[in-house]
Amino acid sequence: MVVLPGLMLAMVLAMLDNMIVGTALPRIVGEFKDLAHFSWVVTAYVLGTTVSTPIWGKVGDLYGRKNIFLGSIVIFMIGSALCGMAGSELLGGPESGMVQLIAFRALQGLGAGGLMVNAMAIIGDLVPPRERGQYQGMMAGVMSLAMIAGPLVGGFITDHLDWRWAFYVNLPVGFAALALLAVKLKLPRHRTEHRIDWLGAALLSTGIIALVLITTWGGNEYAWGSPQILGLVGLAVVTLTLFVPVERRAAEPIMPLGLFRNRNFTLISLIGFLLGFAMFGAINFLPLFQQAVQGASATNSGLLLLPMMGAAMVVSLFVGRxxxxxxxxxxxxxxxxxxxxLGMWLLSLMGVATPAWQTGVFIAVLGLGMGFLMQTTMLIAQNSVEAKDLGVASSTATFFRSIGGSFGVSLFGAVFNNRLGDELTARFGPEGEKLASAGGQVTPEAMGQLPAAVRPGFLESLAVSISGVFWWAILFAVVVPLLAAFIKEIPLRGGPGESGRTGEAAEPAAPVPALD
Structure with missing residues (x-):
């Protein structure tokens, strides 16, 4: 309980940033006039988180989590400061603003990967699994509060300040977390010989980046049969194929393949992938729908997300206890x-005539589902491994959720862009293509300035394109309960009268390190 506030502040950094930026994105896109790369602002962040997560978890296992955790906070704060400066006169003006923002978001994501995985692993170090549920439930509650506060803060900043403060606001929170954890966090030190699997990390990162670029560029920037896409396919196949034998021979593998011999760990990794795919990929489009189609201000679109975040917070606390x-x-x-x-299906029914209250009901249902899943998946992953592998298990579980989010954001972004272009062309002919690429002005103010003859058709096209994203999300969401049905219930370590796990791959419980 002494260090929990610091861990929560660090996790709030990552969660708050995502939600603030999501609300501010329509305004950012409007300033830089680049709707085609709208999804890349999110994709770059999630991709940075994805490729760094296994490395953060393994390095934390080897070198001790405290300094690694503090380092990830510093990297995140540097990335936040640079994101706020993107497109400013100091960095060359708005012409290259979107490119700069995407690059700095990737750096910010590198730091965020260490925030999430090491915070969970530190809780795993200090608390036995039977008690861990309520602590992780508390952390999930705080994360949900951050997800509630994020859209409100982001909306206020977007409406009353400059969107750049959506990134600068991370700096005081980061300094507070750094100060508290530097003084209060004391973890046991273990002196071991270390060897980082840099080759495995490079192969995995290259393969994942290639796959994300395929889903982002295929059929959008380049034809599916183009040399660029085929080259990326070849690169992904080669690097991921080589990754398997490299990991088998590595003294300290970045992702121990033996973890996947445990059925629960394999299932929960797949569930995390699908959760990230459906959740991060689709939720990214809710503020766009609320602001552009329903005409909400940035602040009001933040308020409209409250039902989802509130439902997720209440359910997470209940599940943890x-x-x-x-x-x-x-x-x-x-x-x-x-x-x-069910939530994704309801959201797929939205259209131009859908009132805001009905959207609130739909996203509340989605929030209920998220609350049952968010922390339970991490708890099951950690309970499936020995105590010495807590860090790598936490990072691997987070990795699969992040990679699902990377694929989801990029794939759904491509689906949205293609569908919007097709819808506008169908309604307006050749002029529709110009509308789709004429600057990306999708703020409520820009919608109000469209000619009266064009505005209804444009809004209808936008609504149909966004609802199509949720239809795709359903295909991935329905697989989650099917996989979860095959999870084997293994007693949690640390319960009354229990000295360790029983059943599949059971080992004696490791002693729980004391908090100094």
Whole structure:
């Protein structure tokens, strides 16, 4: 409890930033006049998080988590400051603003990868699994509060300040987390010989980046049969194929393949991938729908996300306490998967005539599903491995969720752009193509300035394109409860009268390090 506020502040950094930026994105796109690369602002961040997560987890296991955790906070803060400066006169003006913002978001994502995985691993170091549910439930509650506050703060900043403060606001929070953790966090030191699997990390990162570029550029920037896409396919196949034998021979593999011999760990990794794919990929488009189609201000679009975040927070706290009390967890990912799929289906029904209150009901259902899933997946992953592998297990589970988010954001971004171009062309003919690429002005003010003859058709095209994204998300969400049904319920370590896990791949429980 002494260090928990510092860990929460660090995690709030990553969660708050995502939600603030999501609300400010329509205004950013409008200033830089680049709707075609709208999704890349999110993709770059998630991609940076994805490729760095396994490295952060492994380095934390080897060298100790405290300094690694503090370092990730510093990198995140540097990335935040640079994002706020993107497109400023100091860095060359708005002409290259979107390119700069995408690059700095990738740097910010590198730091965010260390924030999420090491915070969870530190909790794993200090708290046995049976008690971990309520602590992770508390952290999930704070994360949900950040997700609630994020759109409100982002909306206020966008409406009343400059959008750049959506990034600068991270700096005081980051300094507070650094100061608290530097003084209060004391973890046991373990002297071991270290060897980082840099080759494995390079192969994995290259393969993942190639796959994300394929889903982003295929059929959009380049034809599917173009040399660029085929070259990326070849690069992904070669690097990921080489990754397997490299990991088998590595003394300290960046992602130990032996973890996947455990059925629960494999299932929960797949569930995390699908959760990230559907959730991060689709939710990214909610502020765009609310502001551009429904005409909400940035602040009001933040308020309209409250039902989702509030539902997720309440359910996360309930699930954490229930798991601590009963030691049972299998039912929660099943229920969460069903709730998430139902929420995505409801959101796919939205159109130009959908009132804001109805959208609120739909996203509340989605929030209920998220609340059952967010922390339960991490708890199951950590309970599936030995204590010495907590860091790499946490990073691997986070990695699969992040890579799902990377693919989801890039794929759904491509779906949105293609669908919008097709819809506008169908309604306006050749002029529709000009509308799709004429600057990306999708703010409420810009919508109000469209000619009266054009505005209804443009809004209808935008609504249909966004609802199409949620239709795609359903296909991935429905697989979550099907996979969760095959999870084997293994007793959580640290419960009353339990000295360790029983059942599949059981090992004696490791002693829990004390907080100095």
């Amino acid at each position: 229930a798991i601590t009390k009963t030691g049972k967890y299998k039912v929660y990912p099943v229920v969460g998967g069903v709730g998430m799929a």
